Amino acid sequence: MSSPKSLLVQGYEVVIGFETHAQLATQSKIFSRASTAFGAEPNTQACAVDMALPGTLPVMNREAVAHAIRLGLALGSHIAEESVFARKNYFYPDLPKGYQISQFEIPVVQGGEVSFLLGEEKKTVRLVRAHLEEDAGKSLHEDFIGQSGIDLNRAGTPLLEIVTEPDMRSTAEAVAYAKELHKIVTWIGVCDGNMQEGSFRCDANVSVRKPGAPLGTRREIKNLNSFKFMQQAMDYEIRWQIEQIEDGFEIQQATVLFDPDTGETRAMRTKEDAADYRYFPDPDLPPLVVSREWVEQVRTEMPELPRQMAQRFVDTYGLPEYDASTLTQSPAMAAYFETAAKASGQAKMASNWVMGEVSRRLNAEEKGVEQAPVGADLLAALLKRIADGTVSNNAAKQVMEALWSGDGADVDAVIEAKGLKQMNDSGAVVKIIDDVLAANAEMVEQFKAGKEKAFNALVGLCMKASKGKANPQQVNDLLREKLN
Known part of the structure; x- marks a missing residue:
């Protein structure tokens, strides 16, 4: 892979790597049978294993491993035939065991990459690993009574932590990577991707350096739960680091939080290294063995991946890469487009x-494409009427408005009822053109003097005279023929 292109900020090169925690879409926790459903009353979904009561032992959730295999296949990673669980030791009120079960030296998913378009440029971010681990509980701070509580409902929730190389060189590239990864994990069904509920949480490791210099000291921005805040946090952190260096200060490795109210990052604690966690193999869990047969079984169950579908749209329908990438943002969007394209025979128009x-319209109403009032078959019927010249593109938007609002359920009936049928009688169009030319002799002279804007103005007058019913291309052709 070619080295990433740099986007210099005030003479500094930005270096970003990501650690993303994707909550796996299982019904139960990774080492217990407690539910993972969101929104329950505090501590109602924490069993004896989650609370680390004496005598309890963890038992691996097979479905969590299947989801890890699924993601590894989607990212082109190596699936380790044998991986090991470790205890990551630290003390925090919401971690009842005093350690987190994770993977350290040998993760289940190794390597891989995520490719995406940034504008029209293809970018690729290399992955280091994706390892299975359990989530911790949650500390609840009640400022108005000056107390804190612990909710262990999340304790033991299965996570995949997906770690990249420091390949990203701008905040726009980092956000595009996060969006692509979000698309992949939701597309293949391993994570619901709900950022507000904490199902998809991103940590950004940000540093700056002069071009060609060694990597700078990084600061990790924790728990970014929206793409908007993600960009704001990284932009602020970059500016802050550059200002510190320019003022003669050294950057100290730290974990920081982003405050969306102030738009600033603030240090939470000194950043720990692996040695600080005193990792050692978990004696209660045997090595995780993944057979090649299991991997191949999961492979047969995989859907067509978004990047594969996008390439098929390019090859089959002749779409530009940008269109294909945009249309494969979700399975529902891709299916909607393909149904409309096949039924209408007008792929680019679709x-x-x-x-x-x-x-x-969907964005304005905050709806998904699966909630669109106009189905793909109805859109296809409208596209056919544009293609055969029955309606102009502008008139078709009026038809869409009627269909969307429920004022009609048949394209042809709406066209007829609203009098939107396009005028294709060349004789009638010529008559309109002659009348417009006769009434606008000065504009005709301007065109003949080389002013192309005058031609566009005459086209507009002709369309207005036809009440928008004339075929714009026919008007253009006949008008230019008359003028020449």
């Missing part, structure tokens, strides 16, 4: 409408 008019 792409334009799905990315444009349909997405605009």
Whole structure:
């Protein structure tokens, strides 16, 4: 892979790596049978294993391992035939055992990459690993009564921690990577991706350096739970680090939090290294063995991946890479487009409408494509009427408005009821053009003097005279023929 292109900020190169915690979509926890459902009353979904009561032992959740295999296959990673669980030792009120069960030396998923488009440029971020681990509980701070409580409902929730190389060189690239990873884990069904509920949490390791210099000291921004805050946090942290260096201070390795109210990061604690956690193999868990047969079984159950589908859209429908990448943001969006493209025979037009008019309306109403009032088959019927010249593109938007609002359920009926049928009678169009030319002799002279804007103005007058019913291309062709 070619080295990442740098985007210099005030003469400094930005270096970003990511650690992402994806909560696995299992019904029970990674080492117990307690539920993982979100929103329960505090401490109602914490069993004896989660609370580390004496005499309890962890038992591996097979489905969590299957999800790890699934993600490894999606990312082109190596699935270790044998991996080991370790105890990561630290003391915190919401960690009842005094250690977290994780993987250290031998993770189950090794290597891999995530590729995505940044504008029209293809980027690839290399992955170090993805390892299985349990989540900790949660400390609840009640400032108004000056007390804190511990909720262990999350304790033992299965996570995959996905770690990248420090390959990203701008905050835009880092956010694009996070969005692509989010798309992949939700597409293959290993994580619901709900960032507000903590199902997909990103930690950004940010440092700066002069071009060609060794890597700078990094600071880790923890628990970024929205793409908007992610960008704001990294942008602020970069500016802060550069200002510190320019003022003669050294950057100290630390864990920091982002405050969306102030738009600033603040240090939470000195950053620990692996040695500080005193990792050692967990004696209660045997090595995790993943047979090649199991991997191949999971492979047969995998859906078509977004990057594979995007390439198929390019090859089959002749779409630009940007269109194909945008249309494969979710399985529902991809299916909607493909149904409309096949039914209408107008793939590029379907792409334009799905990315444009349909997405605009969905975004305004904060709906997913599966909630679109106009189904893909109905959109296809409209696209056919644009393609055969029955309606203009502008008139088609009026038809879409009627269909979307429920004012009609049949494309042809709406066109007829609203009088939107396009005028394709060349004789009638010529008559309109003649009348416009006769009434605008000065504009005609301007065109003949080389002013192309005058031609566009005449086209507009012709369209207005036809009440928008004339075929714009036909007007253009006949008007230019008359003028020449």
